[in-house]
Amino acid sequence: MTSAPAGDVWVFDDFHPGARLGDVSIPLDADRMTHWAAIYGKARTTNHVPAGMLVAAMMEAYLTVVRPRPPGNIHANQKLAFGGTAKPGDRLEAEVRCLNKVLRNERRWITLDVRLRNGAQDVLRGEITTIWAR
Amino acid sequence: MQVDQMVTLPKELETVSLETGAEAVRRYAELTTDFNPIHVDPEFAAGTKFGAPIAHGTMSLNLIVQAIEQTFGTMPAGLTIEVRFVRPVKVGATIRAGGTLQSAAPGTYGIFVETQEGERAIEGICVLPPHERAS
Numbered sequence: 001m002t003s004a005p006a007g008d009v010w011v012f013d014d015f016h017p018g019a020r021l022g023d024v025s026i027p028l029d030a031d032r033m034t035h036w037a038a039i040y041g042k043a044r045t046t047n048h049v050p051a052g053m054l055v056a057a058m059m060e061a062y063l064t065v066v067r068p069r070p071p072g073n074i075h076a077n078q079k080l081a082f083g084g085t086a087k088p089g090d091r092l093e094a095e096v097r098c099l100n101k102v103l104r105n106e107r108r109w110i111t112l113d114v115r116l117r118n119g120a121q122d123v124l125r126g127e128i129t130t131i132w133a134r
Numbered sequence: 135m136q137v138d139q140m141v142t143l144p145k146e147l148e149t150v151s152l153e154t155g156a157e158a159v160r161r162y163a164e165l166t167t168d169f170n171p172i173h174v175d176p177e178f179a180a181g182t183k184f185g186a187p188i189a190h191g192t193m194s195l196n197l198i199v200q201a202i203e204q205t206f207g208t209m210p211a212g213l214t215i216e217v218r219f220v221r222p223v224k225v226g227a228t229i230r231a232g233g234t235l236q237s238a239a240p241g242t243y244g245i246f247v248e249t250q251e252g253e254r255a256i257e258g259i260c261v262l263p264p265h266e267r268a269s
Contacts, residue, residue, distance in 0.1 A: 032165055040197075
């Protein structure tokens, strides 16, 4: 399930605080593990998913649900709350919501809440605050 | 996993570094599906206020996450992070992440990512869950 913008891209008016924007499923598969290892080095053990991969999955969830986006958005602030772990091969379920939107000093601030679950466990909650371009 | 609550918290997080080369940034774009041209297209980026491609913000943020995991041996459940992206990191820059204990009770670290020149790219705090805090 994903929402859609009224126009060609997601603009400030499309966001409604409290609204669920969409869900996405993200497998922690071999491709993702390989990309991670190429950037940051191999995980400590073969049964370990680095916590940063959960952060990457949070971004993937947001970017998959909220698209297309206008060029020029600025990722300004980030909150993270870690709740658990994952193993290679696990499938994360992500839920993306609009938490808040504020027009301040002619800047459009959007805060999105991404909740990542691994089975019954909440593994990461992230609040992404972006200065939206339009 | 929990860190022994009787263990005194280290004064500093382990420092980790990363070279944000174009290939690493391309890989991070693949990982997150974020192919914003400001990150991966030098020609496009040359026409922006940055003048050159910049690394994804969370690519740098993950270095802090890595520093925390290396320091405690795992990511403590209940740990929270709050940061501001204060300055972009140009693709090709070498960055390092770390943190300094600000308060043992609650266990709070001032955390950062900075360039080799000492320019801060990310600043914020991380707070350990209650069972991780030093007595």
